[in-house]
Amino acid sequence: MSERATEVLPHDFDDSGSIDWTDESTAIDQKTLEELRDLAGRYPRPRSAIMPMLHLVQSVDERISPAGVRACAEILGMSIAEVVGIATFYTQFRRHRGGQHHVGVCRTALCAVMGGDEIMEAVEQHLGIGDDEVTPDGKFSLEAVECNAACDYAPVVMIDWEFMDNMTPGKTIAVLDDLAAGKPVKSTRGPVLPGWAANERMLAGFDDGLADEGPAAGEPSLVGLKIARAKGWKAPGAPRTRPTAPPVPKGAPA
Amino acid sequence: MTDTLTPILTQTWDKPMSWKLSTYRANGGYDGLRKAFGMAPADVMKTVIDSGLRGRGGAGFPTGTKWSFIPQDNPNPKYLVVNCDESEPGTCKDMPMLMASPQLVVEGSIIACYAVGAHEAYIYVRGEVAHVIRRVRAAVREAYAAGLLGKNILGSGFDCDIIVHAGAGAYICGEETALLSSLEGFRGQPRLRPPFPAVAGLYASPTVVNNAESICSVPAILVNGAEWYASMGTEKSKGAMLYSLSGHVAHPGQYEAPLGTTMRTLLDLAGGIRAGHQLKFFTPGGSSTPIFTAEDLDVPLDYESVGAAGSILGTKALQVFDETTSVVRTTLRWTQFYQHESCGKCTPCREGSWWLVQVLGRLEAGQGQPGDVDKLLSITGQMSGLSFCVLADGTVACVSSAVKHFRDEFEAGYHTPAWELFPYEKSTLWASDSASSPKRGAA
Numbered sequence: 001m002s003e004r005a006t007e008v009l010p011h012d013f014d015d016s017g018s019i020d021w022t023d024e025s026t027a028i029d030q031k032t033l034e035e036l037r038d039l040a041g042r043y044p045r046p047r048s049a050i051m052p053m054l055h056l057v058q059s060v061d062e063r064i065s066p067a068g069v070r071a072c073a074e075i076l077g078m079s080i081a082e083v084v085g086i087a088t089f090y091t092q093f094r095r096h097r098g099g100q101h102h103v104g105v106c107r108t109a110l111c112a113v114m115g116g117d118e119i120m121e122a123v124e125q126h127l128g129i130g131d132d133e134v135t136p137d138g139k140f141s142l143e144a145v146e147c148n149a150a151c152d153y154a155p156v157v158m159i160d161w162e163f164m165d166n167m168t169p170g171k172t173i174a175v176l177d178d179l180a181a182g183k184p185v186k187s188t189r190g191p192v193l194p195g196w197a198a199n200e201r202m203l204a205g206f207d208d209g210l211a212d213e214g215p216a217a218g219e220p221s222l223v224g225l226k227i228a229r230a231k232g233w234k235a236p237g238a239p240r241t242r243p244t245a246p247p248v249p250k251g252a253p254a
Numbered sequence: 255m256t257d258t259l260t261p262i263l264t265q266t267w268d269k270p271m272s273w274k275l276s277t278y279r280a281n282g283g284y285d286g287l288r289k290a291f292g293m294a295p296a297d298v299m300k301t302v303i304d305s306g307l308r309g310r311g312g313a314g315f316p317t318g319t320k321w322s323f324i325p326q327d328n329p330n331p332k333y334l335v336v337n338c339d340e341s342e343p344g345t346c347k348d349m350p351m352l353m354a355s356p357q358l359v360v361e362g363s364i365i366a367c368y369a370v371g372a373h374e375a376y377i378y379v380r381g382e383v384a385h386v387i388r389r390v391r392a393a394v395r396e397a398y399a400a401g402l403l404g405k406n407i408l409g410s411g412f413d414c415d416i417i418v419h420a421g422a423g424a425y426i427c428g429e430e431t432a433l434l435s436s437l438e439g440f441r442g443q444p445r446l447r448p449p450f451p452a453v454a455g456l457y458a459s460p461t462v463v464n465n466a467e468s469i470c471s472v473p474a475i476l477v478n479g480a481e482w483y484a485s486m487g488t489e490k491s492k493g494a495m496l497y498s499l500s501g502h503v504a505h506p507g508q509y510e511a512p513l514g515t516t517m518r519t520l521l522d523l524a525g526g527i528r529a530g531h532q533l534k535f536f537t538p539g540g541s542s543t544p545i546f547t548a549e550d551l552d553v554p555l556d557y558e559s560v561g562a563a564g565s566i567l568g569t570k571a572l573q574v575f576d577e578t579t580s581v582v583r584t585t586l587r588w589t590q591f592y593q594h595e596s597c598g599k600c601t602p603c604r605e606g607s608w609w610l611v612q613v614l615g616r617l618e619a620g621q622g623q624p625g626d627v628d629k630l631l632s633i634t635g636q637m638s639g640l641s642f643c644v645l646a647d648g649t650v651a652c653v654s655s656a657v658k659h660f661r662d663e664f665e666a667g668y669h670t671p672a673w674e675l676f677p678y679e680k681s682t683l684w685a686s687d688s689a690s691s692p693k694r695g696a697a
Binding site for chain 2: 042043044045047048049050051052054055076078085086089090091092093104107108109110112113114115117118145146147148149150151152153154155158160161162163166168187189190191199202203204205207208210211212213214216217218219220221222223224225226227228229231233234235236237
């Protein structure tokens, strides 16, 4: 059944907007299938698990693979076309292989203006690839991403979907050089960058034990709170407001 | 007189390991839930209604009233869905909140479920924020281990389960009916309303969809009472909220203040526009809300006042741009965002955003054709109010308000590229200190 369904879909995936049906390679094994079924069982209606399942598929196959699509369709009782329709709707699902590290440079208005455009240009030159491309050694994939909800840390770069805040062209390239040399690089608000595939597995719903890594918040997240503490401002009579007297942060506005 | 800043949600963010259940409890966490369990569900709902809490996701609909729409005689299970798909350009409040204090959303969800009679909650977090998802999932695990989720919570006899669902990159899933489609395993496309989610939401069952900040505001309301919350803010816009300042300000970040705080006050707190520059324009509530200029600095940032001034409070995402910024460039980038994020269901949105990008692109390049500015307005006229959801209306607001305030700049695009009028390097983060020192970070 699954083979026939594959045949009726267009094969030139660049034109079709579909996944790449010409690349049948897969690393999906019995364990993956069990994990896919596990995800399907976590919801009252299994179909709700399609997004976590596709995250898992690409953590194993580095992209949404034909084998992964067929596995999801079979487990959820969906048609191939329905699964592909979902896989190609959401931008995080990859239609071709990603790099070991996925570099997303925010190019929505505010980050672009604050320097995201310059960062993108520098990264393109440094890696020799453009938007939605992968370096020949498979180390990096590059993507111009849309707003990632960290505007107070602009310009923002997301690597493996971890925050790299307040970046500059120079800082970004230094990070890429460290990653290329195999050195651990820490997210500014998160763990040592785990790699794109590892994070796809975490997104799918398999814990990686890294929740306690990184800070609670970066400086911009705390800026208002610090001013309030320094000035003794608080919500009216809130018992939750337990007065503390931390030192006034250096450089905090008066 | 309420203090200028009122840390409630942000109160524990500077505590060591603030995301842990132990830290949360040491600072009064789950007192709200205990109090709720001592009340009838209807009284919990009434408390939230009386508090005046309104949806913090943009629309500003009263949260407790939304809860009251859940039909209690419907035989289907009832659901709570917490919208943490924060993606509106400029909006950056929920992600830091969930990273620093994820137990807030767990406690708030249990209280909301108790109030409406739901036993299952879904926390839908956008997929592009790995560490936020880790923290929320860890918070849910800790809550289960402590008996705060699952069966017979705190001996109350009330059962509640939470599933944390990671999205996969789609702004449109922040629209509540698109979010429900996505959660059901379909493409994230909006549905026609009615039926509203309260009647036929997730799995065609009664569903409350609330923004993360709304839900996180609930525990403190239970602890301190409706009157306490309503004592902050303005007559019709009560309480406090996170104002998020970003862009060309000295100290961008989160400022938790009563509703009705003005941009002038917030800018003062943020150290003003970056040194040596002046305010050009700002968004009051994200890119989908008509832009404001220096003339609007004294507009109280509450639902009514911002509306009266011709914009929308939205998500209180105050993106600030100084005089180095090209409005044509920012408008193009925002429109490209909407084009990229249009789900494609409705023709005016799908095609209109594409055409706007074509026209804005040539205006940015100084290759606009006479009449292009009117063409922009003509296209927006064909998009406004003609789609299932408000994505197209957001696009329209962004473009038409920019043209209204800065028409000359758009017309300059008939002959001069935006980057010649506004050299782009002057707008960057590192340009602010480049006057006297070499460019920091230049590769």
